[in-house]
Every structure is written in structure tokens, then in C-alpha cells.
Amino acid sequence: MKTRKIGHILVAAALAALCGSALAQAKEPVRIGIVNSQSGGFTAQGEDSLRGMQFAVDEANAAGGAAGRPVEVQIGDDESTPEAGRRVAEKFARSGYNLLVGPIASSISLALGQNLQRWDALYVSTLSKSDRITGDACNARMFQANHSDAMDLAIVQPWLKENAKEKRFAILANDYVWGRDSAESFTKAVQKLGKEVDVTLYAPTGTKDFAPYIAQLKNSGAEAVWVALVGRDLIAFAKQAAEFGLTTSKRIIGHAYIMNFVVKATEGATDGVWGVMNYAPEIDTPKNKAYVAAWRKKFGRDPNENEVAGYNGIQVILQGVAKADSVKPTAVAAALKGATLETVWGQATMRAEDHQLVKPNYFGRVKRVGGELRPVIETAFDASIVAATPSNCKL
């Protein structure tokens, strides 16, 4: 009789153990939909950021998943347009890949943001810099893991105050919302310091020959030039500015200028250019050191800013999943709100008021380091300076 009882207990225990392990295995995987720019104007950045995302996913899966959950991804092409981006994202969200990440252009991010509620999805922006993402278009299900424009511009005035002897400035910006916003913010920062902006030029997006603009910049009385151009326009300008000797005769200060892909594509033309930087491999945090070391081992070179942005975006999602112990978009969003996250920039807070990941920001210069030309950090700005920007977001 007694042996039978023990037998029952053993069987029950075995069953319980089996159920337990079955439960552990049944932990729902993290399903991430990567909306990636694989064609159109943002393909180069899209390719970079996808490499970073893939690296983060592989790293998590090699370490046994995110809080024990395997990470699965689907990748689709947003064709660099909001319409295609929305279509791909909707397909992912409706097939269960409802943790979204990936597009470059802010217009795509904003298009996704409007639909998250309807799709029951969550979206983490990795490279879209528009302030609207955490401003009037903010959303309980949308998070900005990258530096916003406001964060980039917030460090311009303190930097100018400490580091710029120049009294007169010129501005060259692409003629659309981002370029105009950047030019206006820079003008304000300069005027607050009692200095002047001599000339402001807006070049249409898609300009190939910048010679007419460069001639005007050279002829102006400005001692330094603020440049806010994007993509191919920026690369063409960088080469032509060096060709005409503008880079050596006036200090060039860039908004989103000194990035690795620009330096690589222009063969020495960016040497000595200053500007806002969001990342450099030398950032001294344990997480960044480990990340750079692992990246070098795999790719034999340092990661660039787009790759880091992609890497960081996936990590934000995975940390949100771990904190929520759930893959439900609403649960992950609730866990991310106000959370302290481990990033390559050190510990960073996902600000509860507007869902901006608040982290340090940098000013730097393109220099030769060990024979290789690359952007190098000159001044670091603490997250508190960067984050001072108020926002018009109602969550």
C-alpha cells in the first residue's frame, strides 16, 4: 500500500516536472517585424541598421533568448516611402510580428505611429529624428530610442559658447522641414550668444551641383558654416566643398554630417569637419566595450552609428519584453515607460512623459586616427543637458 502511495507521488512529481518544462518551452517567442529601407533613398542606411539589428538578435538567441524567449524576426522593404512602410508594417503586425522597428525616414515612423492602436502593435524608432515622434504625434505605443533633432540641437548652443570664436556664421540646409527647422534652431542659438548669421541658403533636395551655393558661402563674410543636408546631397556637397577649398577656408559644422558612411564615401573630403555626433566606438561604458569587441570579432572593424542605432533598437524591445515578462505590445509598452535601460551609452531612461530615450550626446570632429579618417568625440554632453527640451506631447 505504502509503496503504491510513493509510486503515485513519484508519478505526480514526474508529471509536474514534465508540465513545468513544457510550460518553459511554451514561453511565447519574441516576434519582431523589421521594416527596413531596402530600396529608395535610404538603402545605404537601411542596410547598415539592419546589420546592427541582426547582430542584436543573433546575440540574444546565442545567449538563450530574451528572458528565455527565442527571438524571431521578419524583414520587409519599406521602399523608403510611408505608404510601403505602412503596408509592410501592417502585414507584420497582423501576422503576430507586432513589435515593430526599423524605418529610417521620420515620415515612415509617423505613418506607423498613427496605426499602432489599430494593429495592436508597438514601435521603437531607431533612426527617425523628427521631434514630432515624441511631440504632437507621440503615442503610448511609440518610443524613440535614437537621439531626436531637439536633442542634437540642444547641445549646439553650449558647444558654440565654449568652443566657437567665430562671430559670423552662414547656413546651408536642404529645403524641406528638417533642413529649415535645423537652420532656424541654429540661428536662434547663434543670436542668443550675440553673434550673427550672415547668409542662409536652402538647396532643393536632390541638388547635384553645389558649386553655386559654395561660391555664395565663400563670398559671404561668415567665418563658419552650419550644414544640414541629407543623403546623396550631403555626400556631393562634402566632396565639392573640399574641391573648392571651402573646407579649409571656413570651419564647417554639421548637423548630421560627420557620420562614418559620409566619411567613407568622400575620400578625405571631410577631414577637419566638425559636427554633432550620436555615437563613437570609444564611448567608455562596459556595455559599449563588450559590444565593440564582439562586433570587431565578427566584422573586423568598428560599428558605425547606423549599426549601433539598429542594435540599440532591438535591445530596447528585448529589455522591455524581459521587464514585462510578456510579448504583448501593451505590456511591453507599459514596462518601457519610465524604465531604466542598459545601453551602449550607459544607463538611460525612457522618459515617461514623451517616450524619448534620454542619453548623452556629443560634438566631434573628423580626424585621422591611426591612419584612418573617422569622426572622433571632442566634447561629451551629459544626458541632463540634452534632455532639457520640453515637449508638447500628451500621453
Add this chain to the structure above:
Amino acid sequence: MIAIQILNGLVYGSLLMIVASGLVLIYGLRRVVNFAHGSLFMLGAYIAYAASLQFGFGGGLLAAVAALAAVGFCLDRFGFRLLQDRDPLTVMLVTFGLLLVFEDVVQSIWGKQSYSLAAPEALQGTVDLFGSPFPVYRLAIVAVGALVAACLVGWLRYSRIGLFIRGASTDPVTTAMQGVNTDRLSGGVVAVGAALAGLAGVVSGPFLSLSPTMGSDILIDSFVVVVIGGLGSFAGAFVAAMILGQVQALGAVYLPDLAALLPFALMTAVLIWRPSGLSGSRV
């Protein structure tokens, strides 16, 4: 300042002229609006880039022009010749498809990142013009443009083949009846047109960036040139390219808010007042 701006316009105008003259050649003989022309421009730049790593800029230039001439010949032999009895719209769609195919081919070989083609050693640096330094390389572009224009005019006006080409572009059937092998002629002409696109690609390499979509960017400007000048007219394309270069350079200075619009406004105006272009239908 204004002298420098006019010179700037001349540089960009010369570049557009080289691209547009290729388009005009191909249209003249085959009546094909060649959308693939932009991708030939891009292909030229990439081939020059690859070859220049081994043989320098000069080697790159030769390789690109030779390779593009071959591509052009094949395009005519296995494309335009087979499609010559089809609806022009069908042929146009085929060339548009080719544009996408070439872009993808380049993307799969060289990837999506931008590359830089260095200017030849001897043409780097600047000279003082009107009191400010001007890149020597840009002056060389004007020279290349002038050389191309002179060669084309000489070839078309004074050579026997030029006579055939002018004849065939006015009336291919009658020209063929006179004993001219228009198919063989077209092969050669499309090859030259494609080589010109390649040449323009190489020449623009040092001041634009090499990316798979660089072709579609320049294609729009070249079509504006061809429409303003009159499809199929060299003199028209030449004049229109120079006008467009000036409109872009001076527009950027004196009418900055309209700079992006001006080329298209000009094109619209020409289409309204002289639908066949500035030069009418003269070759």
C-alpha cells in the same frame, strides 16, 4: 561672383550635354526614348571606379567607355532591333525595366553604399579665377564637353557615316532603300550613345557620389534638356544643356526659392510655345 556662377553653370551644362547627346543619338536613329540611359551613366561610373583601382583614372575612363560601347551595341542588337516594329510605348517600358535591372545588378555587385572616384592626380588642385580658387577638374569637364560637341558635329556633318545617320534619322525607310544598312548603322550609333553616357558617368564621378540610383537622378535633368532642345536635335540639346546649367547656377543665387522649379517651368513653357523644342525638328 557672377562670372564664377556663369562658369559653374557651364560646368554642369557640359555634363548634361554629354549625357543628353547620347539620348539624342539613340532617339534619332531608333526613335527610342531610352530610360535606361541613366543606368548606363551609372554603370560607366562604377566600371571606371573598379578599373581605376588597378589602372588609375585614365584606365578607368577607357574601360568604362569601351565597356559601355559594348553594352550599347548589345542593347541595339538584342533589344532595339528586335523591338523596332513594336509600339514605342512597349520599347519605352522595356528600357525602363532595363534601368531597374542595371540598378539591381550594380547593387548586387557593389552593394548599396556610396563610393568615391578620385580625380586624376594632374587635375587635382585649383587655379585662381576672378580672384577665387576654382577646381582645375571642373575646367577639364568644360573642355571634355567642348571636345565631345566638336567631335560629334564633325562626325555628323562631315563624315560619310554622319550623312547616313542624318539621313536615317530623317527617314529610315528611304535611307535603307538607298542601300544604307540602317541596322548596322544603328548598332554603331547606339554604341556611341551608350559610350557617351558612360563617359559622362566617369567624368561626374569625382564630384558626385557613386550610388546605384545616381543614374535616375541625372536622367530627369537630361530629359528636361532633351525636351527643351527638341527630341533628336543635337544643336537643340547643346543649347538647352547650356541654358539649363545657367538656370540652375543663377537660379540658386538670384531666385533661391524657385531654384528647384525653374528647369521644369522652362520645360513647361517650351512645351506650350514650341512643342517640338527650341530647334524644332532639325537634326
